[in-house]
Amino acid sequence: KAGVTQTPRYLIKTRGQQVTLSCSPISGHRSVSWYQQTPGQGLQFLFEYFSETQRNKGNFPGRFSGRQFSNSRSEMNVSTLELGDSALYLCASSDAGTGGEKLFFGSGTQLSVL
Amino acid sequence: DQQVKQNSPSLSVQEGRISILNCDYTNSMFDYFLWYKKYPAEGPTFLISISSIKDKNEDGRFTVFLNKSAKHLSLHIVPSQPGDSAVYFCAALNNAGNMLTFGGGTRLMVKP
Numbered sequence: 001k002a003g004v005t006q007t008p009r010y011l012i013k014t015r016g017q018q019v020t021l022s023c024s025p026i027s028g029h030r031s032v033s034w035y036q037q038t039p040g041q042g043l044q045f046l047f048e049y050f051s052e053t054q055r056n057k058g059n060f061p062g063r064f065s066g067r068q069f070s071n072s073r074s075e076m077n078v079s080t081l082e083l084g085d086s087a088l089y090l091c092a093s094s095d096a097g098t099g100g101e102k103l104f105f106g107s108g109t110q111l112s113v114l
Numbered sequence: 115d116q117q118v119k120q121n122s123p124s125l126s127v128q129e130g131r132i133s134i135l136n137c138d139y140t141n142s143m144f145d146y147f148l149w150y151k152k153y154p155a156e157g158p159t160f161l162i163s164i165s166s167i168k169d170k171n172e173d174g175r176f177t178v179f180l181n182k183s184a185k186h187l188s189l190h191i192v193p194s195q196p197g198d199s200a201v202y203f204c205a206a207l208n209n210a211g212n213m214l215t216f217g218g219g220t221r222l223m224v225k226p
Contacts, residue, residue: 105159
């Protein structure tokens with residue numbers, strides 16, 4: 001099986017712009033989660049989608065949004081970019097219908113906001 | 115408020131010795147714990163997990179211990195190998211959802 005695929009790998013944007021990141025989960029996985037990793041902050045949960053519905057949401061401002069399509073692929077969008085949004089954005093998929101199972105992560109999209 | 119903490123940002127160990135990585139949590143609703151390993155420019159990969167009904171889980175060189183009363187878990191790697199050098203994250207899950215709460219990570223360096 002192919003792993004979790006995230007595109008693009010690297011992205012450079014300027015303040016005020018918006019960005020869309022894409023994630024293709026492992027085939028058959030219906031849950032997709034997004035995490036932000038910044039130096040010293042570990043991985044912070046953004047949101048989780050299951051069968052096209054947002055099931056959980058972390059403590060991020062409304063500028064961060066996401067969606068999931070019927071084929072389980074997911075996108076996240078960040079509007080009005082700020083310098084502090086520079087981070088590695090990781091997508092993870094799971095075949096779990098409920099919690100407790102391990103996540104499979106993609107390699108991430110490194111976003112730099114100038 | 116960090117619900118999962120890894121108080122040691124880095125750890126250096128000699129090859130062949132034991133590596134012990136520690137993790138503390140505050141939320142008593144957490145009932146499942148996982149360890150992930152992360153190499154630079156790659157996503158985290160699952161290593162080992164433990165349910166709160168157990169106090170130990172072993173998989174080859176990796177053993178995770180859980181002390182519920184102390185809200186503490188640890189990952190033991192024996193023997194440590196240079197290829198184990200990576201950042202290790204502990205994560206916790208409660209039965210209310212599918213959201214993992216991660217610690218800040220510990221960078222392990224295993225010296226040959």
